[in-house]
Amino acid sequence: xxxxxxxxxxxxEPGRVNSPTPLAFRPLDWVAALGRATIGLCRSTGAVxxxxxxxxxxxxxxxxxxxxxxxxxxEIAWFSLPVVGLTAVFTGMVLALQSFSGFSRFGAEGAVANxxxxxxxxxxxxxxxxxxxxxxIGAAFAAEIGTMRVTDQIDALTTLSTDPMKYLVTPRLLxxxxxxxxxxxxxxxxxVMGGYLIGTLKLGFSGPAYLxxxxxxxxxxxxxxxxxxAAVFGFVVALLGTWxxxxxxxxxxxxxxxxxxxxxxxSILILALDYxxxxxxxxx
Amino acid sequence: MSEAQAPDTRTxxxxxxxxxxxxxxxxxxxxxxxxxxxxxxxxxxxxSGTGKSVTIKCILGLIEPDEGTIEIDGRxxxxxxxxxxxxxxxxxxxxxxxxxxxxxxxxxxxxxxKLLAQGRISREKARQRAVEALVDVGLGMGVGEMxxxxxxxxxxxxVALARAIASQPDxxxxxxxxxxxxxxxxxVIDGLIVDCVKRLGATAVTITHDMAxxxxxxxxxxxxxxxxxxxxxxxxxxxxxxxxxVDQFARGEREGPIAMELRR
Numbered sequence: 001x002x003x004x005x006x007x008x009x010x011x012x013e014p015g016r017v018n019s020p021t022p023l024a025f026r027p028l029d030w031v032a033a034l035g036r037a038t039i040g041l042c043r044s045t046g047a048v049x050x051x052x053x054x055x056x057x058x059x060x061x062x063x064x065x066x067x068x069x070x071x072x073x074x075e076i077a078w079f080s081l082p083v084v085g086l087t088a089v090f091t092g093m094v095l096a097l098q099s100f101s102g103f104s105r106f107g108a109e110g111a112v113a114n115x116x117x118x119x120x121x122x123x124x125x126x127x128x129x130x131x132x133x134x135x136x137i138g139a140a141f142a143a144e145i146g147t148m149r150v151t152d153q154i155d156a157l158t159t160l161s162t163d164p165m166k167y168l169v170t171p172r173l174l175x176x177x178x179x180x181x182x183x184x185x186x187x188x189x190x191x192v193m194g195g196y197l198i199g200t201l202k203l204g205f206s207g208p209a210y211l212x213x214x215x216x217x218x219x220x221x222x223x224x225x226x227x228x229x230a231a232v233f234g235f236v237v238a239l240l241g242t243w244x245x246x247x248x249x250x251x252x253x254x255x256x257x258x259x260x261x262x263x264x265x266x267s268i269l270i271l272a273l274d275y276x277x278x279x280x281x282x283x284x
Numbered sequence: 285m286s287e288a289q290a291p292d293t294r295t296x297x298x299x300x301x302x303x304x305x306x307x308x309x310x311x312x313x314x315x316x317x318x319x320x321x322x323x324x325x326x327x328x329x330x331x332s333g334t335g336k337s338v339t340i341k342c343i344l345g346l347i348e349p350d351e352g353t354i355e356i357d358g359r360x361x362x363x364x365x366x367x368x369x370x371x372x373x374x375x376x377x378x379x380x381x382x383x384x385x386x387x388x389x390x391x392x393x394x395x396x397x398k399l400l401a402q403g404r405i406s407r408e409k410a411r412q413r414a415v416e417a418l419v420d421v422g423l424g425m426g427v428g429e430m431x432x433x434x435x436x437x438x439x440x441x442x443v444a445l446a447r448a449i450a451s452q453p454d455x456x457x458x459x460x461x462x463x464x465x466x467x468x469x470x471x472v473i474d475g476l477i478v479d480c481v482k483r484l485g486a487t488a489v490t491i492t493h494d495m496a497x498x499x500x501x502x503x504x505x506x507x508x509x510x511x512x513x514x515x516x517x518x519x520x521x522x523x524x525x526x527x528x529x530v531d532q533f534a535r536g537e538r539e540g541p542i543a544m545e546l547r548r
Contacts, residue, residue, distance in 0.1 A: 063401070063402070063403060144388075147387075148386075148387075151382060151384060152380045152381075152382060152384040153384050153385075153386055153387075155341070155344075155346050155380070155384065156378070156380055156384035156385075156386070158344070158345065158346055158373075159344055159346075159373070159376065159377070159378040160397050160398040160401065160447075161370065161373065161374045161398055161401065161402060162397070162398070162401045167401070
């Protein structure tokens with residue numbers, strides 16, 4: 001009688017020793033998980049690459065949609081200008097303050113203008129503009145196209161004899177590539193202006209001397225490398241925004257997830273590609 | 285199958301044979317065979333998840349079937365080149381369940397979207413044509429300048445109908461045209477669909493749960509059950525076909541072979 005209530009035991013899996021804890025270390029499971037993740041990454045990379053190639057191939061085949069291109073171009077280059085401009089101005093100002101403070105320790109305050117212009121044109125202009133545009137435009141692209149996906153609007157395009165890739169993706173990719181350099185050029189100017197304002201109004205530099213130091217030190221390659229980076233970052237933001245939206249599933253939650261994925265993935269890729277491009281341009 | 289009708293020897297406008305489609309290993313279409321004759325209005329009935337929408341999405345090229353053939357005017361669209369298939373699909377129109385109007389465009393651009401996208405018409409002429417199409421479906425001229433989001437469900441359905449027929453297609457698909465509408469608005473939409481289809485002389489395929497709508501719209505009807513067509517016949521016979529599945533579905537009865545299967 002005393003042993004009437006024995007708890008049911010879980011069935012033992014064949015070939016596996018019952019472990020005392022659910023988090024037992026099983027090396028083969030870890031290897032399998034790593035393999036699955038690697039295959040998943042390769043599959044996603046291939047799918048995004050095919051998506052990009054298909055989108056770009058429509059640049060060569062009519063019909064074209066110039067109105068959609070213009071809309072996306074204005075969205076990136078014009079309507080992103082306030083947020084990117086403010087970011088650039090404040091970054092230039094902070095850079096001037098920080099470099100003055102740091103360089104004063106070894107008597108190199110005179111290099112403030114050089115550091116500001118070099119940092120802004122080569123790195124901070126394109127990278128910060130890329131990150132801001134990723135948050136603003138990448139998210140908007142993913143949300144708009146994702147909503148179209150879950151409300152059958154993309155299927156409707158197909159039934160109306162319109163290729164959704166040509167209509168939704170290609171104009172945005174082209175706009176990303178062409179608008180970002182323009183935006184970054186303005187951001188470069190505003191960033192240098194921020195440094196100039198702090199340099200002349202707060203740090204005691206003379207205006208003409210600050211400008212002369214900036215222009216004398218600046219090389220074409222500094223600006224061009226930043227603009228090339230901007231074009232690449234613009235492409236990345238547009239590509240991942242459209243890709244995440246185009247492949248979203250599952251209603252409002254799916255659109256939200258697509259938006260987050262677009263911003264996170266494009267931000268990480270911008271930072272990674274920044275290193276690769278810097279290596280390509282400046283490594284000796 | 286109904287035996288009351290004399291056999292029609294014409295080539296079907298749409299012919300499906302052995303159409304199969306699975307998602308994640310779960311079969312949705314399991315060998316669909318269906319003929320839709322030219323100029324006829326076919327209604328496909330069936331419970332939720334029986335594959336009605338998948339069937340028309342396969343015909344429209346939105347989903348690739350795993351097996352089977354889809355013939356339009358006697359030609360298998362699945363073996364056509366992309367260009368040929370696009371040309372065939374160019375002659376079709378589709379009204380989606382939720383309208384699927386483009387939020388970013390005003391109503392008039394939605395209505396004439398296909399004509400504008402293909403460069404077949406100037407924007408000025410498209411605007412006039414859209415107004416005419418909107419009047420045809422009982423909407424005022426001012427609606428053309430409105431955003432789709434500001435329209436009621438019934439108005440969105442009418443705009444979607446105007447868009448589906450604006451390019452004067454040969455074949456028109458209607459996906460649950462009366463879902464979410466009150467009975468009177470449903471009857472209005474059905475009437476508009478019948479008028480438009482007859483005026484164009486088009487072949488129509490409608491999927492619906494709404495039996496009143498099915499009887500109003502359809503010349504013929506087919507019942508899709510467990511991924512197969514289990515009955516076809518005149519839509520007027522719905523409710524007294526002699527097929528227990530169809531009769532139960534048409535009468536909306538709780539007891540019957542469909543309910544028995546659900547309980548198992």
